[in-house]
Amino acid sequence: MAWFGGGQPKTHIQxxxxxxAELYKKVEELEEQLRIKTSELHQKEEDFTVAMQEVHQKxxxxxxxxxxxxxQQNLKLQRLEREMSSRESELTVLRRRxxxxxxxxxxxxxxxxxxxxxxxxxxxxxxxxxARNYTKDTQNSDDTVNTEPAPLMIRDVADVDDSDVPNGYVINGSSSPSNSEPRLLKLTGLR
Structure with missing residues (x-):
């Protein structure tokens, strides 16, 4: 009980x-640090959110x-498949040829x-x-040459018996009114 009656209580109170006061000051410093850390944490969260949004957008x-x-690659692949199919069909045609x-x-x-x-x-x-044109005066436009399948002379011949024609001669018939009788033509250049 010396405290109540002693001479040092004022020193103890001081x-x-x-x-x-030091504790109060320390509490204020800690609260300030807490506010700073909280602010930094909020800033980091915002930065992280922005970074995540950027990453997500990217x-x-x-x-x-x-x-x-x-x-685009699928379109290119389809085009190449069509070209390959076209070239395969061309190749088939070329192989047949x-x-x-x-x-x-x-x-x-x-x-x-x-x-x-x-x-x-x-x-x-x-x-x-x-051979039938051995003379210049023998011009018969009705005579034609057939080359298929074998060359044969086609002519307009009157009804004359071929058995009376000597070897090496042919009968040249004319349908013109001026020369109504057939004539014998000698074949030259034939064997």
Whole structure:
């Protein structure tokens, strides 16, 4: 009970007040630090939210670009498939033609012989056509040369017996009124 009656209570009160003032100051400092940390935390949360939105937007744009790229690649793939199908059909046609040409090449020698034979037949047709024109005054427009399948002379012949015609001669008939009788023509250049 010396406290009530002692001489040092004022010092204790001053020390206690000093101590309380320091505690109050410390509490205010801690509250200020808490406000700063809270403000920093809110700022970081806002920055994080903004960053997440940016990342989300960026990913969304990348996905759109990738989807566009996939769509374009699908279109390109479809075009290439159509071109490949077209080229395959062209290749099939070319293979068929190649087989046909191979078949033709197998008959090359035969075709060469056939060509020579056709040329000889054409020459024979010309010779038979020229043989009947051995004189200049014999002009009969009714005579024609048939070269298919074999060269034959077609002429307008009156009813004359061919058994009376000597070898190497042909009968030249004329349908003109001035010369109504058939004449014998000698074949030249033929064997």
């Amino acid at each position: 020390e206690a007040n000093k101590h309380l 990913r969304k744009l990348e996905l759109q670009e990738l989807n566009t790229l996939i769509y 190649c087989r046909m040409f191979d078949e033709v090449l197998r008959y090359k020698a035969t075709l060469g012989k056939l060509t020579i034979t056709l040329e000889q037949a054409e020459q024979y047709a010309r010779l038979t056509a020229n």
